[in-house]
Each structure stands twice: as C-alpha cells, then as structure tokens.
Amino acid sequence: MANLSDVIKIDKLPEKAIIPMRQHDGIACAPLVKKGAEVIVGQKLGECEGSDLAYVHSPFCGTVDSIEMMPNPSGKRILSVVLTPSECAQTVDFVPEKDASPSRLIEIIKEAGIVEYYEKPTYLALKPGKRIDTLLMNATFPLITHAYLGSIDKVLKGLSTMLEASGIPRGVIVVRADDKESIKAFKAASFDGKPLTVAPIIGKRHADYYLEDVEDQIIVVAAGKVTYTPTMMNLLSADVMGRKIPLGRQPPDVHVVVCGVKSAKAVYDAVYEGKPYLENAVTVTGAVNRPGTVFVRFGTPIKDVVNACGGYKGEPGKLIINGSMGGIAVYTDEAPVVKNTTGIVIQSKEEVIRDEATACIHCARCVDVCPVNLLPTRIASYADLGKYEECEQLYAMNCIECGACAVVCPSKRHLVQLIKYSKLQINNMVAAEALEEATE
Numbered sequence: 511m512a513n514l515s516d517v518i519k520i521d522k523l524p525e526k527a528i529i530p531m532r533q534h535d536g537i538a539c540a541p542l543v544k545k546g547a548e549v550i551v552g553q554k555l556g557e558c559e560g561s562d563l564a565y566v567h568s569p570f571c572g573t574v575d576s577i578e579m580m581p582n583p584s585g586k587r588i589l590s591v592v593l594t595p596s597e598c599a600q601t602v603d604f605v606p607e608k609d610a611s612p613s614r615l616i617e618i619i620k621e622a623g624i625v626e627y628y629e630k631p632t633y634l635a636l637k638p639g640k641r642i643d644t645l646l647m648n649a650t651f652p653l654i655t656h657a658y659l660g661s662i663d664k665v666l667k668g669l670s671t672m673l674e675a676s677g678i679p680r681g682v683i684v685v686r687a688d689d690k691e692s693i694k695a696f697k698a699a700s701f702d703g704k705p706l707t708v709a710p711i712i713g714k715r716h717a718d719y720y721l722e723d724v725e726d727q728i729i730v731v732a733a734g735k736v737t738y739t740p741t742m743m744n745l746l747s748a749d750v751m752g753r754k755i756p757l758g759r760q761p762p763d764v765h766v767v768v769c770g771v772k773s774a775k776a777v778y779d780a781v782y783e784g785k786p787y788l789e790n791a792v793t794v795t796g797a798v799n800r801p802g803t804v805f806v807r808f809g810t811p812i813k814d815v816v817n818a819c820g821g822y823k824g825e826p827g828k829l830i831i832n833g834s835m836g837g838i839a840v841y842t843d844e845a846p847v848v849k850n851t852t853g854i855v856i857q858s859k860e861e862v863i864r865d866e867a868t869a870c871i872h873c874a875r876c877v878d879v880c881p882v883n884l885l886p887t888r889i890a891s892y893a894d895l896g897k898y899e900e901c902e903q904l905y906a907m908n909c910i911e912c913g914a915c916a917v918v919c920p921s922k923r924h925l926v927q928l929i930k931y932s933k934l935q936i937n938n939m940v941a942a943e944a945l946e947e948a949t950e
C-alpha cells in the first residue's frame with residue numbers, strides 16, 4: 511500500500527522536456543541556445559536583464575528540438591526550450607564557494623535561479639529594501655517538508671546561509687502542530703551544536719515570546735493546523751509573529767520575510783555544491799494509482815510525473831496545480847512542472863462538479879464562512895459587471911482563495927474564479943497607473 515509520505519523517484523527520462531523561459535512572477539528570460547544545440551545538466555538556457563529575474567538552467571542533457579510557445583501550468587502559453595533528453599549525465603562544472611561575503615551569497619542565489627513557492631526570486635525576497643528582523647521558513651506543507659527531512663542538516667545550513675546573506679538576525683521555522691513527523695525530525699536535529707526545540711504557538715505566545723528568551727539564531731514553532739499557501743502569507747505573519755499586516759501591505763511591511771523549505775535546500779545546493787536550481791519535491795494526490803511525493807526536474811511534463819505515480823486511476827477529469835483550493839486548473843498534462851510547482855491534484859471525471867451557476871439567493875452563507883471577513887457575493891457580482899474599483903474597495907485583494915465560499919454556495923456561483931479575476935484586474939489597474947505616473 512502506497513504511503514503518501516513515500517518519496518518517489520522518476521526513473522525514466524521524459525520523451526520531451528519543456529523548459530519555460532519564465533518560471534516566476536517577473537521578467538521572462540531570452541533563450542541562450544538555438545534549435546539543434548546539445549546541452550548538458552546545469553547549463554544556463556535563459557538569461558535576462560532587469561530587477562526581477564530568475565535565470566533558467568537545464569536540468570537535463572539533450573538536444574534542443576525547438577524554441578516555441580508551449581503550454582504552462584500558469585494556464586498561459588510561454589516561450590520554452592523543448593529538449594529531447596538523453597541518458598548522458600554530463601554537467602557543467604559545479605563550483606562550490608567557501609567563505610563568500612554576504613553580497614556574494616546574494617549573487618550566488620541569484621545566479622542559481624532560485625524562486626520561492628510564491629513565485630518571487632529568492633535573492634529579491636531576502637532583500638526587500640526594508641528593515642527585516644525575522645525570516646520565516648514556511649514548513650507547513652507536510653508532505654513537501656517530509657521529502658526534505660532526509661536532508662534536514664542541509665535545509666538548516668541553507669536557512670542560516672540565507673540569514674547571513676540578507677543580514678536578517680533570526681530565522682523561525684514554522685511547522686503544523688499536527689505534523690508529528692516533521693516535529694520529531696526537527697527535535698532530533700541540531701544547529702550550531704545545540705539541539706533545536708519546537709515551541710507551540712498558543713494565544714499570545716507568538717514566536718517573539720520565545721525569541722526574547724533564547725539566544726538561538728533559529729527556532730522552530732508549531733502553529734495550528736493550517737497549511738499557509740502563497741495567498742496566506744499575511745495570515746502566516748499574523749499567526750506566528752502576532753503582526754497584523756495593513757490592507758494592501760505585505761510581510762516586509764511588518765519586518766518579516768518568508769521563504770520555503772525547498773528554497774533553503776536550493777540555497778545550500780547553490781552555495782556549498784555549486785548547483786543551480788534544477789528540481790523540486792512535488793506532491794501528487796487524487797485519482798492516481800500511487801499517490802506520493804516525487805522529486806521532479808523542472809521541465810518534466812505532468813504526464814510523466816503521473817506515470818511515475820502509477821498512472822491515472824480511471825479517467826481524469828481535472829488537473830489542478832498547487833492545491834485544490836487556491837490552485838489553478840491546467841487543460842493539458844503536457845504542461846511541465848516548473849519552479850513554483852508544489853502539488854498536482856487529479857480529480858476523476860465523476861469528482862468534477864459541473865453544476866450550472868444560478869442566481870444568488872442572498873443566503874449569506876459565503877459571508878459567514880469567509881475566514882478573512884469579506885463579502886464574497888458582493889465582490890463576485892461587481893467582478894461579473896467589470897467593476898474592479900468597487901472590488902478593490904471591498905478588499906478583494908485580501909481574499910486568500912481558500913474556496914470556502916464556493917463550497918457552501920447553494921447557487922453554485924463561481925465565486926473564487928470571479929474574485930481571482932478581479933484581483934488580476936486590480937493588479938493590472940495598479941500597474942497601468944504606475945506606468946502612467948512614470949511616463950508623465
């Protein structure tokens with residue numbers, strides 16, 4: 511019987527690897543290779559200039575078949591280098607660095623193309639241009655965290671290297687209070703020759719409460735039973751640090767930055783082994799024969815990951831990337847796993863709800879369940895009418911995309927989709943205003 515904590519290795523090369531030139535929320539890279547080129551593992555495939563970039567490296571040896579617009583888990587088509595991978599294991603020279611200065615460490619992290627689970631390049635996340643006193647490492651995705659527990663010393667070293675690079679004085683690792691496996695592993699680990707302790711977050715005993723008493727640079731806290739997804743970073747900061755973030759602001763506004771477990775491990779690999787960012791742990795759940803966590807090289811099509819998990823169980827109805835609540839449905843399993851992919855959920859044909867939405871009956875159930883006290887029905891109605899300023903005034907940007915409102919809605923209204931769309935339009939409005947101001 512398969513265990514969800516099993517870490518599955520993909521032992522077969524994909525027929526094609528699709529390596530997008532943009533795998534984060536920022537500038538797209540320009541390809542550095544042409545059709546017919548032979549590439550090796552770790553070779554830089556894409557480069558760009560600007561302030562928000564993440565270089566792209568090849569996780570495979572192989573031959574470039576084409577450079578074209580290809581399906582992507584973002585739902586868009588993105589310029590990608592399409593490779594036929596080969597069995598050759600040749601790599602570029604991985605050159606580890608010892609005794610690098612903080613500014614050099616930031617440069618190494620940038621060169622390695624490391625990206626956070628919320629799509630920001632790690633070198634930028636660590637240096638937001640504000641006074642930061644705490645780096646939170648979000649280890650509340652239990653299955654992802656479990657995949658890295660075998661490398662716990664490297665994760666801790668990576669985290670301390672991030673502190674050194676950024677000048678942030680302390681790190682707080684956040685695990686779920688019900689994740690016994692991670693808590694046991696962190697309790698058995700040590701940092702700087704001292705065993706780590708795992709402290710509970712209870713009432714007003716936030717991380718600061720413990721940090722005041724200890725001189726440790728890194729502590730572990732167990733907070734509730736919540737998995738803090740990318741849209742819940744403000745909630746993470748409030749729950750763990752007791753610092754509520756004003757509307758429209760982000761964790762750095764309350765002196766906090768957030769990183770993931772996988773980026774801490776990737777920082778270790780980049781600095782101490784000289785390797786660029788080439789693979790991640792990804793959970794595969796739902797209608798699949800062998801659910802589990804898979805280490806996947808970026809560019810591997812979703813269908814190859816599913817095959818490594820024993821294939822689809824029955825006929826697939828929907829593929830959802832990064833969680834069934836706030837994730838995004840992709841229309842093809844040819845789309846590749848990319849740097850911010852953390853999970854693939856497969857819904858069978860029978861599980862996919864295709865009810866027709868009907869008119870709102872004003873029952874207010876959606877309002878009652880919203881964990882951040884929004885008016886989902888009103889925001890969705892304005893979004894449907896294209897009135898995005900009104901959506902903004904109703905704090906649509908605070909929606910954490912948990913999906914609770916849509917679950918309880920008896921009229922099956924597409925509340926989350928509409929609210930997500932309004933957020934996109936609000937961001938577009940803000941960007942257009944900024945551009946207008948800059949060109950005046």
Ligand code: SF4
Binds near residue numbers: 879911
């Ligand atoms: S998805 Fe719905 S319930 Fe969840 S935060 Fe957004 S509006 Fe509230």
Ligand code: SF4
Binds near residue numbers: 877920
């Ligand atoms: S739960 Fe559905 S029907 Fe009820 S108020 Fe909200 S949107 Fe309207």
